[in-house]
Amino acid sequence: MLEAIFMAAIRAGTPLLYATLGEIFAERSGVLNLGLEGLMLAGALMGFVVSHITSSAWLGVLGALLIGGVLSLVYAFLTITMRVNQVVAGLALTMLGAGLSGYYGQAFIGKTASQFSPIYIPFFSDIPFIGKVLFSHDPLVYLSYVLVPLSWFYIFKTRWGMNLRAVGEDPKTADTVGISVFKIRYLYVILGGMLTAVGGAYLSLAYTSMWIENMTAGRGWIAVALVIFSAWNPLRALLASYFFGGVASLQLRIQAMGVAISSHLLMMLPYALTIVVLSLISSEAMRKRIGAPTALMKPYSREERE
């Protein structure tokens, strides 16, 4: 029972984890991308379509990476070069992703595509309890196991990570020591968008194994909250994602058990939790304490006089 709940938490948490990781990179560079929902939808559809055509789930992931990269490039151009308000641009990206995927996705409703399926890992999968919880998953979950510590190490322990954090904290300082603020921001907004799109592809290629319009169901928004919840730290993002994934799968289980709570109330759980988390930690003082990038949402211009 517990085994199954934990396992389901990881499965449900993985798409959140990819999106949260991606957004951590973007926000660490000082750019808020509220378009996660749109990016995930685009990634979900693109992944499904490519996998449907090529019969290769891995090529589907490649397609998701591509569409995530392209859409984030547009977003980066708007917010970094054109200095458009990041909230407005992010909402636009969400609507764009939802609209495009809804329109082009119509033809793929009810179709099938090549899927990711669980892979048995010798020795690890045989460990009691842990083997079932952690090592009975598909390759995208295993990939996220690798990505999380790697991202943490990259952000906090390498020179490039230091450049990234400096740009998000104090772009002027970064600029004066010869780091290109624009290059760094473009790079990580695009990288972040790609990871987010993979989170979307996970939904259509592993989690539900089909394309449904608006299948992300607000997961992009939950990921935005998870970034704050995890204090811009990949390791905590893993815990936060699995926690939310757990809440989401638990409510399904409670419904299945026939507990006399309205299913509508139960389905609200993850979203209600998101609101609680956001209101708890969105005060300015709290954000400072948990280490929000100081320059988040502030476009940089070298010649702007102070």
Added chain:
Amino acid sequence: MRTGELIRGGDAKAPPQDVVLRLKGIVKKFSGVVANDSVDFDLKVGEIHALLGENGAGKTTLVNVIYGLYQPDSGEIWIRGSKVNIDSPARALSLGIGMVHQSFTLVPSFSVVENVALGLKGFSSLRVVAEKVKQISELYGLSVDPYAKVWQLSVGEMQRVEIIKLLLRDVDILILDEPTSVLTPKETRALFSTLKRLKDEGKSVVFISHKLNEVMEISDRITVMRKGLVINTVRKEDTSPGELAKMMVGREISLGPSKRRSSTSFGEVVLEVKDLEAYGDKGIKVLRGLSFSVREGEILGIAGVAGNGQRELAEVLVGLRRASSGVVLFDGEDITNKGSMVFIEKGGGFIPEDRKRFGVAPNLSLVENLILKSYRKPPFSKGLFLDLDYANKVADFLIEKYSIQSPGKDMPVRLLSGGNLQRLVIARELEGKVRLLIAFHPTFGLDVGAMEFVYEKLLEAKASGTAVLLIAGDLDEIFTLSDRIKVIYEGKLYGDFPPDESYLETIGMLMAGVINGYKA
């Protein structure tokens, strides 16, 4: 390579060997305002060259051009005999130019080592960098803990980190923008000995300051700037603080009507300030016992270099900042710490320094901004509602009277130019019965036409019996308008001068902190 040699060999104007940096005809404009007007400057190997000038003279703009932060509109930069295009700080660093900015460029949440390593190429680990930091800090007397977080450091330590940062990058041209403005006298002495050491090693230093004593102590040559122009470059041996002060503030009083002193007899005392003290935003005492008074029909000018307590003084007087001790009397009534509403009710007007932030609400219309002080009461308000017809009529009248050029009275005022914004602020602050006007840098950033308009209005107010306190950095302005002049330096007032040109030099010296026995 070849082109570089061609330029070097072929150009007869190439600077001599011992000049490491040369600027020719640098022009830099900001939305039409000229910050640097064909500036020439050269820096020799192993010299400390001071850039001296008042705030807004264009010193910082010039060094930002050298450091690649600003692109000049025209002009040439030569480094070690070749013409270069410095399009970014990265390029400047690769040319051996380093800069310590006035507001430090350090990431507060990073440690000292991380800040030093940031952007640095070719190091294997932070431990290696920390080792180098230790070496350099011992060698140059720049003591700092490599593993401390920057936000925990004192400003003096932060500055040392900035210098270490540059030395680790092997720069041989160091630019320091007002390095002493944040330092204690002891830290200043330590900085100077570091600079001398660097100079002995053949490095070249550009040292920005507005303090005459320091400039005379540390520099080999001095270039004086005023209003974007280079006034002169002199060797320290050939000049004196007095001469520099004259160059810095400008000898001639060029602007404005000179027939201003029509009345020399003034009326009742309107504003009286006794032993006023107040703290600045950083919790440091910035007003340290000020006493003065202003009478009806009198303009009292307070001269000083920005950052000596002027802003805090203005804010305390109009009720925007608390006084920690002392008294402010307005027509005999104690208004100390009573808030801005009381100041306004009693007939006070305020022209703030930063008119966009404190003078207007940028997204409200001209009409709304013009009635900001009076909308609470009839005839502008009727019960719960505003009488917009009346407000519109008054606005039309004021826009006409003060010739405010705008795209329309219902448009947001952020669309107005600086001069027209100031006309609007003046229209609002001076219309009606004004007993006391606090004018804080009233012509800051304005062109000559708008400036004359402001002068005219201030003199009109004076003629009608308003008491005017004029706080300004521009000595021309102070001399043109004031009936009496005091100098503010580090939160204290010095002297009480008539607006006679013979005092210009003394006032300039006081502004630069050469007190010479004057009592506060």
